[in-house]
Amino acid sequence: MxxxxxxxxxxxxxxxxxxxxxxxxxxxxxxxxxxxxxxxxxxxxxxxxxxxxxxxxxxxxxxxxxxxxxxxxxxxxxxxxxxxxxxxxxxxxxxxxxxxxxxxxxxxxxxxxxxxxxxxxxxxxxxxxxxxxxxGKPMRHDICAVILGERRILSFMTVALGLMADLDLGTEHLRWLGDGRFMYGFLRGLIRLKPCPVTLSIKVAESNKEKMARAAQDFNVNIKSSRNDYSAPANDGQASGEQSSADATDEWLTLDKPILYLFTGKSPYVARDLMQFPVARASDGFIDVVAQEVTSRGELLSSIDGGPKGAAYWKDFQHYFKATSYRITPNTPDHEKQNLAIDGERYPFGPFEVEIEQGLASFLSPYGAFVDEFNVPPPSQNKTNEAAGAKEPVLKPLKKLTCLESS
Structure with a gap:
């Protein structure tokens, strides 16, 4: 025994x-x-x-x-x-x-x-x-606090606006389809291709995709090799020089490009066919923020095949941030008609702000970390390896994002 x-x-x-x-x-x-x-x-x-x-x-x-x-x-x-x-x-x-x-x-x-x-x-x-x-053993997990009017709503998984909220809340009558209803909702949303009229402001801790990916991969290697006691709050994702929440900027930055959806979360998979947050860690003290830029239907369809592997992470039109907080401001007078999904549940939409509560909650886990295999290399690495026949990845910094401006 x-x-x-x-x-x-x-x-x-x-x-x-x-x-x-x-x-x-x-x-x-x-x-x-x-x-x-x-x-x-x-x-x-x-x-x-x-x-x-x-x-x-x-x-x-x-x-x-x-x-x-x-x-x-x-x-x-x-x-x-x-x-x-x-x-x-x-x-x-x-x-x-x-x-x-x-x-x-x-x-x-x-x-x-x-x-x-x-x-x-x-x-x-x-x-x-x-x-x-x-x-299983207890594993600490961050909680996001959504300040919506006078309400404080706790989220452990995702907050969604635009297409990602519509495909979830708009297919509740199709629950008998299981997770197949989400793909149906996504394809229906592509036909409409309706922008999400909001202003997103963020306190950014990190926006360099290659740096975040290296830190997540190093963390997974360390977890697999150690299997230590993980019942205490962990420094998830702090490997390989990733910033701590204490190093995050206090400056609010605003995304100045129209978006199709906003999707933020605390764990890699949101469904079997979608690893939306491949560098998310359970208790790293950050909110993973994805802002999907409005782009063509063809570009969006091309992301489906790599969905379970998190391949869309490297797409230029999908902006990814580690944040300590973010704000949403509606840009239309009839914003109440828009869908807001918090952990897949419907909430009335209005201006809101999200903050992080590090390591507040706990899940039982057999491994001490999320089980995700994010091994998709950046496009620069693919091209270099194909040209040179290199076996080891050659990582080059991505160009600096120019879509952020101070607010």
Whole structure:
């Protein structure tokens, strides 16, 4: 027993939340036929609730007895995790509540969190996710605070405007398609090609794509070689000279080009077919900000094939920043009609600002870091290698971005 569990306590006490209507609607069946038998074999103690309404999980989380459970297990998509964190924010002992690790079992549409914790090969594997609940270790994770009017909304995954919000919120009636609904929404959005009329202002920590990519790759190598205790807040992404949040500028910079969508996040995968934030780290203290410039339909279609590998990261028309904060200002009087998606949930759109809360939350992880394989070299490296037949990558600095101006 001690060898099998090593430094993890066996017979965990788990609070299990099952959303019967999440994604394709098979969570109840999956729990009964797959998850529950594994928990019983591991002698885990489970208190199970089948959610009956919106915000049911939130109500449970904000009154959760904090010394009773080793983890919360969610059978749903990413929306139920958003509810749990929203509940923690209203808990009488909020900070302590956030230290309770979450373990997702993938039964939703996108299941992005499970993909990030387990990787593309096993991110949709219910059995592997259940074993993570039994033997995984807590891994710290940043939380983004969205200040929208008088509300403070917490986001652990993504904030989306424009095309990326439309393809998510506009296909909720197609949940029976699973993650296929997102591709349908993307193609429908390409037909319309509607710009996102907002002004984006950012406190930038880093915008050099090659530098960010090297730091992320070095970090992954270090994690794989060390496998140290990662229950404490980590300096994720601080390898290879990447800036710390303390080094970030206090100056607000404004993107002066029209954009098709804004997509910001804290983890690489948002779906099986899209690694949108390939250099994201769980608790590096930064928000990964993607501003997709308005471009041709052909250019956007060309990005689909490399979606699971994060190839669009290198596209000139996709601007990528590590930021400590950003602001959005609507540019049209009827902005209330635009979609705003926070962790895939619909919120009323208006001016907002986003800040980072480093290492506030926790997930169970079998590896201590996200499982992403971002090995796509920059275009300059591809051309150099083809011309010279070089085996080792030759990295050259990308031209300095000229689309930022002080505000």
């Amino acid at each position: 001690s060898f099998a569990y090593k430094d993890v306590s066996p017979k965990r006490n788990l609070r299990v939340l099952v959303n019967p209507k999440g994604g394709p609607g098979k969570a109840s069946e999956i729990f009964t036929s797959v998850v529950q038998p594994i928990f019983r074999a591991a002698r885990s103690n489970c208190e199970v609730t089948y959610t009956e309404r919106s915000k049911h999980a939130m109500d449970i989380a904000k009154t959760l007895p904090l010394d009773t459970y080793d983890a919360i297990v969610t059978l749903s998509g990413d929306g139920l995790i958003h509810e749990v964190f929203s509940g923690f924010a209203e808990h009488p002992e909020s900070v302590k509540a956030f230290s309770t690790p979450i373990c997702p079992v993938p039964t939703g549409s996108g299941n992005g969190t499970s993909l990030n914790l387990l990787g593309l090969k096993e991110g949709f594997d219910v059995g592997v996710a259940t074993l993570n609940a039994i033997k």
